[in-house]
Amino acid sequence: MPTGKVDEIFDLLVVGGGVNGCGIARDAAGRGLSVLLCEMGDLAQATSSASTKLFHGGLRYLEHFEFRLVREALIEREVLWRNMPHISWPMRFVLPHHSGLRPFWLIWLGLFLYDHLGGRRRTLPGTAILDLRRDAAGRDLSPVYRRGFEYSDCWVDDARLVVLNARDAADRGADIRTRTRLERAWREDGVWRAELRDLGAGGMSTVRARAIVNAAGPWAAEVCANRLPATVGDPPTLRLVRGSHIVARRLFEHDRCYVLQNADGRIVFAIPYERDFTLIGTTDRDHSGEISDAHCTAEERDYLLSVVAGYFRKPLDASAIVHSFAGVRPLFDPGEGAASAASRDYTLTLDADAAAPTLTVLGGKITTYRRLAEAAMRRLRRRFPEMGPDWTGHAPLPGGDGPVDGKPAGVAALRAAYGFLSPDWADRLWRTYGTLAAQVLGDADCAADLGEDFGGGLTAREAEWLVSREWARTAEDILWRRTKIGLHLGDRQVDRLAQWLQTRA
Numbered sequence: 167m168p169t170g171k172v173d174e175i176f177d178l179l180v181v182g183g184g185v186n187g188c189g190i191a192r193d194a195a196g197r198g199l200s201v202l203l204c205e206m207g208d209l210a211q212a213t214s215s216a217s218t219k220l221f222h223g224g225l226r227y228l229e230h231f232e233f234r235l236v237r238e239a240l241i242e243r244e245v246l247w248r249n250m251p252h253i254s255w256p257m258r259f260v261l262p263h264h265s266g267l268r269p270f271w272l273i274w275l276g277l278f279l280y281d282h283l284g285g286r287r288r289t290l291p292g293t294a295i296l297d298l299r300r301d302a303a304g305r306d307l308s309p310v311y312r313r314g315f316e317y318s319d320c321w322v323d324d325a326r327l328v329v330l331n332a333r334d335a336a337d338r339g340a341d342i343r344t345r346t347r348l349e350r351a352w353r354e355d356g357v358w359r360a361e362l363r364d365l366g367a368g369g370m371s372t373v374r375a376r377a378i379v380n381a382a383g384p385w386a387a388e389v390c391a392n393r394l395p396a397t398v399g400d401p402p403t404l405r406l407v408r409g410s411h412i413v414a415r416r417l418f419e420h421d422r423c424y425v426l427q428n429a430d431g432r433i434v435f436a437i438p439y440e441r442d443f444t445l446i447g448t449t450d451r452d453h454s455g456e457i458s459d460a461h462c463t464a465e466e467r468d469y470l471l472s473v474v475a476g477y478f479r480k481p482l483d484a485s486a487i488v489h490s491f492a493g494v495r496p497l498f499d500p501g502e503g504a505a506s507a508a509s510r511d512y513t514l515t516l517d518a519d520a521a522a523p524t525l526t527v528l529g530g531k532i533t534t535y536r537r538l539a540e541a542a543m544r545r546l547r548r549r550f551p552e553m554g555p556d557w558t559g560h561a562p563l564p565g566g567d568g569p570v571d572g573k574p575a576g577v578a579a580l581r582a583a584y585g586f587l588s589p590d591w592a593d594r595l596w597r598t599y600g601t602l603a604a605q606v607l608g609d610a611d612c613a614a615d616l617g618e619d620f621g622g623g624l625t626a627r628e629a630e631w632l633v634s635r636e637w638a639r640t641a642e643d644i645l646w647r648r649t650k651i652g653l654h655l656g657d658r659q660v661d662r663l664a665q666w667l668q669t670r671a
């Protein structure tokens with residue numbers, strides 16, 4: 167049996183450090199609950215860093231009549247952007263059209279709905295029709311695309327969204343434990359006792375909690391089946407649908423994004439990514455096998471390349487691909503239709519034990535994580551009647567406390583204070599840390615004051631911040647989730663960073 171102090175009783179034990187777990191932990195901590203979050207790997211290591219990175223209503227879901235979800239997500243886009251203008255921003259989406267695809271009038275109608283379903287848009291511009299023979303967005307496309315549409319959604323750095331929720335939760339008192347797996351939990355004397363395994367340092371600890379939130383994403387059914395007692399009820403049926411992306415060297419020069427309709431009825435996005443690249447995705451494939459082994463298969467890569475080939479003048483071949491990743495959508499829809507048609511909405515299931523309840527989260531989108539957290543708190547109110555009201559709608563994430571259009575002034579102020587920063591370097595720091603960027607750089611007078619330069623603009627001082635403030639432990643945490651500097655480094659530079667982390671530890 168494990169040993170460990172079990173004196174403290176947390177109000178909430180949250181299992182899973184993806185966007186939903188961290189969003190719930192933050193919301194609960196801000197309402198005055200004591201929260202412990204355990205994540206078996208790194209924050210956002212699973213689905214929440216492998217998304218298409220859009221705060222969007224999901225134009226396509228209108229075809230599946232998911233009006234509730236689309237409406238909630240459409241309204242939410244501007245709320246989220248306002249609260250994190252450093253890591254998210256609006257984008258215009260160009261949807262080229264030709265007669266072999268969905269009829270023009272149908273898309274027009276869909277976009278009209280998309281513009282109005284969420285009520286009054288405050289800042290995002292509405293739909294426009296484009297003449298692709300004249301518009302710059304048509305220049306890179308095959309000449310068969312003469313007309314198109316342009317509409318608005320927002321972009322977000324998904325992995326940073328997760329870590330900033332965790333940071334804010336911790337600043338409000340939550341205990342965030344990464345590399346810590348829930349082994350099993352059972353009810354004893356009206357509370358939960360849970361065994362947590364420290365997968366980093368080794369060892370096991372036992373904690374107590376008044377309620378458990380199972381936010382284990384694609385593992386939610388496994389957590390119910392193997393780690394919680396049978397009294398919690400039958401494990402839910404989850405449909406695991408893999409989505410893969412490829413990252414290629416930049417396909418086009420402008421800052422708009424393309425929405426490419428494919429003959430199979432699916433759509434694929436081609437999005438400007440990290441200045442020098444284009445992010446292309448995604449696929450929808452039922453996933454079997456280990457969830458953590460999900461990767462972009464050769465078949466998925468070829469599928470994405472073939473969709474791009476149908477649109478762009480310049481051919482794109484596999485040699486232009488610099489990176490790929492895959493995530494597994496945890497969809498609660500058990501239907502047997504096409505994976506792309508499975509519902510993207512979420513459900514929250516509360517088990518019957520009022521003294522020590524369990525709330526299981528299934529499904530959901532990055533875009534709806536904050537609303538999902540509010541809904542989770544509503545379900546738990548009976549157990550915690552004293553907790554505070556909804557608060558996250560007007561609360562910026564760390565570094566997001568500037569105006570939505572504050573980036574040019576923020577970057578200029580950074581460059582004025584730190585004369586050694588190049589425009590690209592200052593821009594990246596702002597997109598990563600927002601108003602906290604100056605705290606990361608501290609009292610540096612010159613680049614050398616920031617310590618070792620690992621490449622791609624990453625210095626020892628920034629790495630130190632990520633370790634001490636953002637739970638980064640490995641080179642992968644730093645290069646692929648806290649930042650995307652991995653796109654710019656070679657193997658030797660990665661090894662050097664790993665060495666530095668080891669020495670530091």
Ligand SMILES: Cc1cc2nc3c(=O)[nH]c(=O)nc-3n(C[C@H](O)[C@H](O)[C@H](O)COP(=O)(O)OP(=O)(O)OC[C@H]3O[C@@H](n4cnc5c(N)ncnc54)[C@H](O)[C@@H]3O)c2cc1C
Nearest residue numbers: 182184185186206213214218220348383409530531532533
């Ligand atoms: C390809 C793809 C594209 C997408 N694009 C978008 C998009 O553009 N916009 C959008 O809004 N949504 C998008 N989504 C949906 C969105 O990414 C997911 O709904 C969301 O990330 C799910 O978050 P989560 O927290 O539920 O799960 P996860 O992020 O998977 O987190 C669950 C966590 O639980 C941990 N865990 C599991 N078991 C245990 C245990 N026993 N102990 C401790 N920890 C445990 C895991 O390690 C994992 O980190 C996309 C999804 C995919 C797959």
